[in-house]
Amino acid sequence: MKKLSTTLIAVVIAFLLGMAAFWGFSRDRSPELSTEEQSTILLQQVRKVMKLVTVEGDIAEIFDSKQTKTYTLYLPLPTPIAFVKEAAVEVSGKVLVGYDLEEVRLDIDEESRTLRISNLPEPEVLAIDHQVKFKHVKESWWNVFSSDDYSKLNERAKARLHDKALESHLVEEARQQGNGLIETIELLAKASGFTVEVEGREKERIVEGEN
Template sequence: MNRIVLTLLVVALSFLLGVAALSLWQSHRQEQRVQEEATILLERVRNVMKLVTVEGDVSEIFHTTSSRNVTLYLPLPSQFSFDKKATVEVRGTVLVGYDLEQLDVSLDPDRRVMTIRNLPEPEILAIDHDLVYRNLDESWFNTFSAEDYSRLNRRAKERLHDAALKSELMARAREQGNSVIAGIAYLAGAAGYELVVEEGTPLPEPAG
């Protein structure tokens, strides 16, 4: 009897060790795959000089319909139209600010003047968005392809971009940019320098 119990224990232990080994092996493979993906993403990193002054959350639901005409012989040629429709909800965060790559700042110690040149206008710096497909309705001769999903993704980002341009984000980004310039003017004045912004860009009054 004891021998039977011992045999069962050995079999159960062997089974559990096998399951544990299989789990560790699968986990190791999955970790390796994630690490490879992270390496690919790191190749996209590059140096930038951008100042984000405003971010806004934008959401929209839009509908799109695509038709395809197909000629069927029944037995005479007859043309039919097959539609595919999509209802997509797009949610995103829009970052608005300034690209400072061309900004030039110079100091004239003799005249005690700090000059800012090439002050840019606010622009949309980045859009981080997600898609939720609320409805996909396709027909037998007109189905959704990988290219269709890519097109919907591009169109969703374009709609967020257009919505951001029509919103108050650009005006608020400009206000924040003026506040930054005003702060620089205040610090320059405290150091005994006059701040000059060239190219006709209005200089806001320093905060008093």
């Protein structure tokens, strides 16, 4: 019996020592974290572009978005209950304004030493690099913001910057810069013995003279 007790005590001590060693080993080693990332690159379309940026401007705005979803409960009379979700959105970005030159035509007449420029476009917003911050978001139990809602708010924010740019002085400044570029081309052509004819320029000068 005494020998059995000694053996049992030895087994218990060995078990406790093993647990202590395992506990110390676990504490000394930090857990290993495994992170997996997958990236898919989609090349949808590659094309050559000819765009001339003449003006860039920084625009910022804060706007509110509110959507109400109404349910009718019969208690027993029809009782409308409204659930509202709203957000205050701050959007800021850099707007590039200039000309899309893909349709511009340049015709050179060597005999008359004339360079003819036609199909000149009007200045437009070429690109917008924007950032969106959600300053305040409030949701209801039955009306919450989804990922699609955030995507639409992002698109709406970019569209508002586009509209603000068209309402600002950026387009007129881009037009003036474009006219200055044409004058530079005229000077360079003149130095080479060429005359520049710009489609619509003579008509504009006549209108300006009448005013």
